[in-house]
Amino acid sequence: MELDVDTLCAWHGSGPQRTQILDRISLQVPAGELGALLGPSGSGKTTLLRAIAGLHADVRGTIVLGGERLDGMAPEHRRIGLVPQDGALFPHLTVKENIGFGVKRPNARDQRINEMLDLLDLGTLADRLPHQISGGQAQRVAVARALAPAPRLLLLDEPFSALDAGLRVEVRDGVMSALRETHTTALLVTHDQGEAMSMAGHLVVVANGRITQAGSPRVVYAHPVDVWTGRFLGEVNLFETQTDGNTAMTPFGPATHAEQEPGNVTVLVRPEQLRLSTSKGTEAMIVAIRYFGHDSLVTLRSVDQDIEARLRLVGNAAPAIGTRVRVTVYGPVRAFRN
Ligand SMILES: Nc1ncnc2c1ncn2[C@@H]1O[C@H](COP(=O)(O)OP(=O)(O)OP(=O)(O)O)[C@@H](O)[C@H]1O
Numbered sequence: 001m002e003l004d005v006d007t008l009c010a011w012h013g014s015g016p017q018r019t020q021i022l023d024r025i026s027l028q029v030p031a032g033e034l035g036a037l038l039g040p041s042g043s044g045k046t047t048l049l050r051a052i053a054g055l056h057a058d059v060r061g062t063i064v065l066g067g068e069r070l071d072g073m074a075p076e077h078r079r080i081g082l083v084p085q086d087g088a089l090f091p092h093l094t095v096k097e098n099i100g101f102g103v104k105r106p107n108a109r110d111q112r113i114n115e116m117l118d119l120l121d122l123g124t125l126a127d128r129l130p131h132q133i134s135g136g137q138a139q140r141v142a143v144a145r146a147l148a149p150a151p152r153l154l155l156l157d158e159p160f161s162a163l164d165a166g167l168r169v170e171v172r173d174g175v176m177s178a179l180r181e182t183h184t185t186a187l188l189v190t191h192d193q194g195e196a197m198s199m200a201g202h203l204v205v206v207a208n209g210r211i212t213q214a215g216s217p218r219v220v221y222a223h224p225v226d227v228w229t230g231r232f233l234g235e236v237n238l239f240e241t242q243t244d245g246n247t248a249m250t251p252f253g254p255a256t257h258a259e260q261e262p263g264n265v266t267v268l269v270r271p272e273q274l275r276l277s278t279s280k281g282t283e284a285m286i287v288a289i290r291y292f293g294h295d296s297l298v299t300l301r302s303v304d305q306d307i308e309a310r311l312r313l314v315g316n317a318a319p320a321i322g323t324r325v326r327v328t329v330y331g332p333v334r335a336f337r338n
Pocket of ligand 1: 012040041044046
């Protein structure tokens with residue numbers, strides 16, 4: 001079911017302490033898709049999820065799910081599943097009792113529990129208590145519990161943040177395939193840009209209770225609306241320079257960008273838009289290397305202008321610090337008027 005949130009505002013506190021947390025949030029998640037809410041700590045992501053679930057009282061705006069208005073409706077009638085950050089399983093109930101907890105019809109309960117155990121690969125853990133399973137398994141149980149009543153929308157509040165890197169990918173993949181199989185529309189809160197971009201079809205970037213940009217991960221990454229959003233989605237090089245309207249001069253050569261007025265601009269160049277060249281480009285010296293296995297982030301200093309920049313080197317190449325290289329820039333880049 002499609003989720004459509006329109007000009008949602010929310011406040012915390014009361015009297016003189018009443019503070020606006022969400023400011024005219026509008027977003028859509030198409031039916032059966034996963035949207036990601038990405039933003040720094042304190043930007044209002046949890047408040048937004050709670051407002052959609054009906055757990056936050058001081059709200060204004062409209063929330064429509066599958067054509068039905070939800071704002072004003074009691075939380076228990078919204079048929080929305082919520083997976084909190086820590087899973088929050090009932091400690092005294094077994095895995096299968098946790099999963100069956102929200103299934104209202106007693107004669108459908110056992111079948112639904114078995115479907116969820118299968119879906120999230122939890123069959124062998126059905127009779128264990130929460131303290132007898134691992135963190136990754138507990139998160140899968142929390143998702144199974146939220147999906148068991150067949151919610152019209154699943155809200156996931158940083159459900160993977162407490163898991164270590166390897167386990168995170170595994171649990172994420174399991175949850176993604178469960179969402180796909182059940183065609184559940186979902187909204188995932190995260191402050192991990194890699195997680196948001198790799199999982200979601202639709203990205204909503206939030207800062208200070210407002211949306212800075214929404215769109216497909218590719219569009220938001222390649223065409224951020226401002227420097228802040230660009231920076232929040234990954235490594236950037238920022239160069240203060242001039243443009244003739246189509247091409248900006250960077251320390252590593254000219255770079256094309258979307259047409260605009262000539263003048264002073266800040267140019268945003270992703271590290272993968274700088275490349276090493278054997279024959280042409282600006283002379284630079286390698287001053288630092290951060291090695292990640294699949295690639296390295298190389299810090300360079302241009303020889304003539306003494307400007308630092310970071311370049312992504314794919315693969316296992318191992319240039320030495322102090323090596324002189326030539327660097328070129330590959331557009332189109334983003335240029336922002338100063
Ligand atoms: N119960 C509350 N009373 C008053 N202010 C609150 C309350 N809960 C949250 N806030 C404030 O509302 C703002 C948004 O909080 P929220 O938890 O929605 O952010 P978030 O983006 O989910 O953050 P995080 O990523 O750290 O979980 C913050 O400034 C926070 O301090």
